[in-house]
Amino acid sequence: DARVTQTPRHKVTEMGQEVTMRCQPILGHNTVFWYRQTMMQGLELLAYFRNRAPLDDSGMPKDRFSAEMPDATLATLKIQPSEPRDSAVYFCASGSHTGGRTEAFFGQGTRLTVV
């Protein structure tokens, strides 16, 4: 059963702490997206990768957020230092860019609460 796996599912942390969220994309997918979902902003695209190379991270606050793909089976999103306004659900999605069509298959999300 191929699916995107995100860890942790829930994270509560204190303001100023580093947070690392992990994502295992579906095997064989060459595109990875990071989205953030909040009530106020809806679903925002933070960054996306193709073949492990970052294509666009313009949606991400650069001073505190960083996204990487150390290898094809792992994508990470780090926040350092975290702030209460970062509280949200963070989704990773993976897809296969074939024939010009890219679909996004979503993980269950990481619910982050910064207190």
Add this chain to the structure above:
Amino acid sequence: GEDVEQSLFLSVREGDSSVINCTYTDSSSTYLYWYKQEPGAGLQLLTYIFSNMDMKQDQRLTVLLNKKDKHLSLRIADTQTGDSAIYFCAERSSASKIIFGSGTRLSIRP
């Protein structure tokens, strides 16, 4: 820039049809998608339509695309309580990224 807009709420009676509307701005979008999100879960792809199509039907789902007006709609026939969820419209932009609308929360009245 790319932008996708949807109304936030829709309430329909069980058994009626639901129609969820969406507008997008990137005229070079090649694919448009509808996703469904149930409480506490990630988004699931429901259906997609290629930009050279006007309509796509898949069981109870009908997608209509008006490319001239950049308008997309999702019709759910015979709406059931299990259809209660948030429905997201999304476009695959010319830059190959997938941009989502804010989602339409569909609630079903008995």
